[in-house]
Amino acid sequence: MVGNKAVSDTSVAKQYPNVTVNNSMSFQFAKRTLDIVLTIVGLLLLSIVFLIISIAIKIEDPKGPVLFSQKRIGKDGKEFNMYKFRSMVTDAEAKLQELLKHNETSGAMFKMKNDPRVTKVGRFIRKTSIDELPQLFNVLKGDMSLVGPRPPLPREVAEYNEYHKQRLLVTPGCTGMWQVGGRSNIGFEEMVELDLYYITNQSNLLDCKIILKTFKVLFGSNDAF
Numbered sequence: 001m002v003g004n005k006a007v008s009d010t011s012v013a014k015q016y017p018n019v020t021v022n023n024s025m026s027f028q029f030a031k032r033t034l035d036i037v038l039t040i041v042g043l044l045l046l047s048i049v050f051l052i053i054s055i056a057i058k059i060e061d062p063k064g065p066v067l068f069s070q071k072r073i074g075k076d077g078k079e080f081n082m083y084k085f086r087s088m089v090t091d092a093e094a095k096l097q098e099l100l101k102h103n104e105t106s107g108a109m110f111k112m113k114n115d116p117r118v119t120k121v122g123r124f125i126r127k128t129s130i131d132e133l134p135q136l137f138n139v140l141k142g143d144m145s146l147v148g149p150r151p152p153l154p155r156e157v158a159e160y161n162e163y164h165k166q167r168l169l170v171t172p173g174c175t176g177m178w179q180v181g182g183r184s185n186i187g188f189e190e191m192v193e194l195d196l197y198y199i200t201n202q203s204n205l206l207d208c209k210i211i212l213k214t215f216k217v218l219f220g221s222n223d224a225f
Contacts, residue, residue: 087122148173
């Protein structure tokens with residue numbers, strides 16, 4: 001079950017606060033193999049997209065970097081650098097504090113539909129989720145998987161309770177239940193429930209379903225901001 005139906009199904013997660021992780025060698029081996037194969041294919045097919053977006057970012061802001069590296073929290077609370085195409089002005093983090101009062105989502109996340117820090121190129125690559133493509137390099141490094149809970153920021157984890165921290169039991173992903181289930185239209189608590197549903201029901205078949213549905217969401221989605 002993938003998408004909005006899973007939101008109702010995941011209500012069972014709170015009845016069982018200690019989720020079970022699928023650590024079988026066969027599953028983990030197949031998952032890592034799928035990650036590596038699909039990532040290499042993706043990088044080859046998308047190389048021209050990487051080039052075009054890099055040039056566009058540089059044209060709009062010649063002084064800023066093309067890639068944006070941000071500290072995120074991965075499996076078992078391990079910190080790593082997550083890569084994205086830069087979609088904001090170079091001093092975006094410094095301007096965050098003054099914008100927190102305009103947060104449009106609940107819980108330990110910040111979302112603002114008309115975020116003034118986002119550049120013109122940034123709005124396009126966010127709308128299409130192209131800004132996320134450099135995370136394929138994180139997948140190759142093993143910091144991330146193609147499918148899994150989104151890796152949170154350290155300041156977000158600082159607000160987690162023990163229930164929320166169960167999101168960190170598995171390797172974070174480029175896409176997951178949250179992205180295909182509603183993304184920015186889903187609040188923090190619902191996102192956690194979706195992630196725990198995924199962790200409890202992990203399988204290679206579920207991963208494939210989420211990856212296929214991600215492609216559908218990428219084209220014509222109005223949920224990303």
